[in-house]
Amino acid sequence: MARILLKFSEHIVSKPIVSEVILELEVPITIVTAQLNSKGGEVLAEVPEETLDKVVEAFRKKGVEVRLPKLIEVDKEKCINCGSCVALCPVEAITLIEDCSIVFNKEKCVGSTCSACVDACPARAIKSVKQNNHEVHSNRP
């Protein structure tokens, strides 16, 4: 799965663009998080790797700004299991387990759009990394 960040402007936010793309391309698009109101907003979504290019193109045709957010990775070797990151995570993607080591749930993490934990890690074990080999440049004007 690849993750895409869709930015909707005030003018298009009320249109059912995500559903349109799903129907037109017949690809499953999973919404991870959405922050939208009448003034526009952002949707973080997941699409199958092999459909990424056409999905991105379809959204752009409809006037949506598309970006490929970086993913968060935790380097287990560097991590000292201090737990500093745990309470900062808004979606509980990082949790402490029984033996007091931390577990990072990549699926839950919303990626570089959040990054709240990154600069709080004293061991610098948390990094944002590019999604594998995809080069989707921002189409922001």
Added chain:
Amino acid sequence: MEEKALNPQKNTRTVAEINEKIRKGDAQVLTAEEMKRLVESSGVEVAFKEVDVVTTGTFGAMCSSGAIINVGHSDPPIKIDNAWINNVPICHPGAAVDLYIGATAMSETEPFEYGGGHLIEDLVNGEEVELRATAYGTDCYPRTQLKTNLTKDDLNQFYLLNFRNCYQHYNCAVNGRDETIYTYMGKLLPRMKNATYSGAGELNPLMNDPDYETIGIGTRIFLGGGQGYVIGEGTQHEASSQNGTLMVRGDAKKMNTEFLRGASFTRYGTTLYIGLGIPIPILNEGLVKKTAIRDEEIFTNVVDYGVPRRDRPKLAKVSYKELKSGSVTVGDRKIRVSSLSSLKTARSVASTLKAWIDEGEFFLSAPVETLPLDTKFKGMKQTEATAYVANVMQAAVTCKETEEVSAIAKRIVTKSVNHIMVVDDQGRLNGIVTSWDITRALAEGKTVLSDIVTRRVFTAKLDEPLETASKRMAQHHISALPVIDNEQKVLGIVTSEDVSKLLGRS
């Protein structure tokens, strides 16, 4: 001389007796967590009979740490004046080639990301580091420049020498301000959205012997994965308020990076995480009771680190049990809390120390001198006054949201001010308008005040140091801050003009 077999009736034992058992391989050792469970299930008497040693441990950021190294003499020799290793500035406290690597000294090329703590970790790890030095040159030490690469094997001595480690317990930090702050207690989100704490609670060495009955000068300890010694009380030691600390030393060549790590606190600086464990000999039933202490009996204060003063407001009292549960209650709010120190590694310190004793690799030592129980941690004597917001605050000119733009324009002229605070009927801050906002509104023909009010206002507190208020203005490119109290009521205003008049004076 052979010790006689322990009299079953005897209600004390000595360190020498325990060491004899360790030698024979039949000393009973429990970690502090295991001891608590045993005392709870079987009682003090049984625990005293069964247990000889309780091992404790902690693993956390200990900023007052460092390493003393001796790099040997070069040819021709140099009397080092300034030195850097991997671009980290190094102290030269002694004669020619003794250097002290402070854990918090930061690299000049990578500040905040690499520092003395990382350098000590790299050395312990066997990595090669680059020493650069300069000197003024003397008849006996003619050299003035030096550059060489070293590993720990090239050093004559490499000792961790920490003047304050192992705090008994520490504050729990929150941030009452409107902005995220980065502190030595980590990243603190605005409006108390998270909390941080440090320390291992019931596993903490000093919490298991709070009267320093067995911990003193000469106590052999676990330090950074090797063995070390307590060499005295730490700086700022205040046993009477449970703020005891230790000064320790240990051979860093024998340490390992599982228990010693450099660390970076964003916008605060670098430091060193160290694992420190102390074996508590169970000499009497009193020590059984002391080592049975639980997290629910160890309390600390929730402190507002948003207030940049020495005495920060204490908002609540919480136990380590609450802290370890992941959230604390302050007033009617539940705040998520995370630790800065690692409980996992603290446990690993205690269990490693236990294994060493079990295997006869570590013997206990009785202190040669006890630590002081009556020292006080004084604040600094200051002979120059510090400026606070209260020193330059002026009366604020205010208005109500219902007033017309033209009325405000008049007030700006008659009072000759640039900022007007918009307040509600109780005098609480609702926004701010500047003379610039008014000029523009008049030019654009706007008459309703609420259209031009700035709602997100940066504020200052009366007892805040002027320097931090001034920094906030510079950071947000603004020229004044309303001064408010805890109820958001406007007390006055502080302007950048007044600040520079006062701070620029010296």
